Amino acid sequence: MIYLQKIKNCLRGANLVHTFMKSLVSERKIPGGVLIIQQQHTRIMTQSFGAYSAANLSTQQITTNTLFDLASLTKVVATLPATLLLLSRxxxxxxxxxxxxxxxxxxxxxxxxHLLQHSSGLVADLDPPVKRHHQRDIMGEVLSAGVITQPGKQVLYSDLSMILLGKIIEEVSGQSLDYFVDREIAKPWGMHDTQYKLSKEQQMQAASTEKIESKFVQGIVHDEKALLLQEVSGSAGLFSCAEDLATFAQYWLGITQQSVIPFDWMTLAYTNIIENRGLGFEVWNGSDVLKCFGRGWTKGSFGHTGFTGTSIWMDPVKKAFVILLTNAVHYGRDRGFMEIREKIHTMIFEELIT
Known part of the structure; x- marks a missing residue:
């Protein structure tokens, strides 16, 4: 009887989450997305929603195979593991x-x-903000950017820190960041749809992000700084699909074993904390309010977000994770997606995580 009740509760919770996601699409809060929820080895939900306007203005349905511009998820999906690999070596x-x-x-x-924990003291972004068609020396500006707090004393989220880290990876490895990540991280981890700089064919499988002038950006990086860095940056530029990120999450939680990075180094990434930052990840420290990831999750849960509408959130105690990939900027920026994320994650924890 207890087992049957658990099944009924799970079905009810899954229906609530599904209905909420469908309502976001119908109310044009998001054009669509892919949601994966898993605990231990049990896949609770894998669902795609909605559609988008492609670069040629055709309507394309979002599927579980759709590629998404990860935006700042690049920081933890590419740059962080690449850095940990070099540290372990x-x-x-x-x-x-x-x-x-x-x-x-x-x-x-x-x-x-300092770079990994966003405690370098570097400013958050370049000033003036970079526009899509600017001609600017991004790396030169990053190298000469100002520090506004003492290093190691305060968390100030900064794209510039991770851009610098991406360049350090290139200097140390003697390889371009995209090649190093593909050869040393993505392929060994079986994340075969995770890469920088999509081919023309792959671009057509990617969810369009923002409309620039009269055309939607599809399969080309949305982030302006990354675009001017030849689409490869430690801060943004990576594309992936939901199943690849589910694989990624299972490695971080130890649900699935891997031999690329020693697990002690991976654990350190979310336990070596200053304020609400581990090495790369945002970490729930039990006191601060996390505006994106909802209430109820275990202290020490960790993850990251991306400006385009992407996120990954992992609970190392419950061994549970949520992958949410959307192209929320399709309808424009500043549409309150942070609050939507919070509601989704709270609902998932309350209804589906045991």
């Missing part, structure tokens, strides 16, 4: 300074751990 150390690898960087005390 003793090619770099957390205490190594940025200047060790990038002598043109102005601040001698900023180190790799």
């Amino acid at each position: 003793n090619a770099i150390k957390l205490t190594d300074t940025v200047q060790t690898f990038l002598p043109d960087f102005k601040y001698p005390t900023v180190n790799i751990q």
Whole structure:
């Protein structure tokens, strides 16, 4: 009887989540998306919703195979594991300074751990903001950007920190960031639809992001800085699908084993914390309000978001995760998606996670 009741509760919860996602599409809060919920080895939900306008203005249905511009999820799906791999090989150390690898960087005390934890003191973004068709030396501007707090003392989320980290990976490995991530992380982990710079054919499988002038951006990076960095950046530029990110989450939670990065290093990424930041990940520290990830999740749960409407959230105690991929910017920026994420994650935890 208890087992049957659990099944009924799960079905009821899944129906509530499904209905809510469908309502977001019908109310044009999002054009669509893909949602995966899993706990331990049990897949609770895999569902796609909605459609989008392609670059040629045709309407395309979103499926579980649709590729999404991950935006800032790139920071933890590409740059973080690449950095941990180099750390595990003793090619770099957390205490190594940025200047060790990038002598043109102005601040001698900023180190790799500061970059990972967003505690470098670097400004959040370039000023003036980068526009899509600007001609600017992004790397030069990042290297000369200002520090506004003392390194290691305060978390200030900064794209610039992860751009620098991506460049350090290139300097240390002697390879381009996209090649290193593909060869050393994505392919060994079986994430075969995760990459920078999509081919023309792959671009047609990607959900369009924002409409620029008269044409939707499809399969080309949405982030303006990454675009000017030849579409490859430590901060943004990666494309992936929901199943690849589910594979990614299972490795971080130890649900599925892997031999690329020692698990101790992966655990350190969400346990070595300053304020609400681990090494790359945002971490629920039990006191601060997380505006994106909802209420009720276990202290120490961790994840990240992407500006286009993507997120991944993992609970290391419950061994549960949520992958939510949308192209919310399809209808424009600043449409309150942060609050929508919070409601989705709260609903999922309350209704479906045991």
